[in-house]
Amino acid sequence: MTPEEFFDRMKQQWLGPLGPLDHEHLADDVVVEFPFAAPGRPSRIEGRARFAVFADPQRAALPIRIDACDATALHQTLDPGTFIVEYELTATHLRTGKRATAAFIAVLTLRDDKVVLWREYQDTAAMTRAMAPSSPPERITTGG
Template sequence: MDPSPRDLFERMADEWVTRPGEVTGDQFADDVVIEMPFAPPGARGRFESRQDFLDFARPQRAAFPARIDGCRIIAVHDTADPGTIVVEYELSGISLKDGACSTAGFVVVLTAKDGRITRWREYQNVAAMQRALA
């Protein structure tokens, strides 16, 4: 039986915390579409394949100036489409520069098919992230 959208999100959240600096993309379909509508000006806001995303994310994660140490799922909302969920969550982390702890909120609309994520549309609290990484 294929993992549910909730299972896929939980696996990703676990990976963020237990594999700092590593991005595997194991939960993504090869043709996944990843969108971040609130990406800061000049930042990429859309990726059109697993490899496209990994080519961008791997060096970004390796140079990330913080370590994610927690993911708190606030709520998971089902939709009329059983393959789509909406997840409200917070990531917490520690700055590698000064040891400061921070938290930022996110909302993702996740669609899965055949046990892989086919669409990831993430709304980030950009201001909180910028403060945490300053």
């Protein structure tokens, strides 16, 4: 499976109302890293089961619907199993109707068509501002 095909399969789970994911695209021994995790949030989670225990309740609690996930760039690396994808998520706040788009970067390493390392770069402060009920609609940009 090509990186493009893999990311297309992965993002299909994210669209629509939020609920638990099936996590089948993750290896049992996956490592998920958030290098810029907000204070009090984990910066590293080891194992598919542990990631599901962390991610599913967090996802279910968000008052949003993800309307679009667009890859803006995909980069190959020297390691044929690793690629970098730049993407944008567009979501609608279900209580306010406000829409916002945020940019992300993921470094994904695959083994046997499953993620073994997922390093996610996101601007959590910008995402929090976008979800605030009183903030105006905006395009969220993340700093480098």
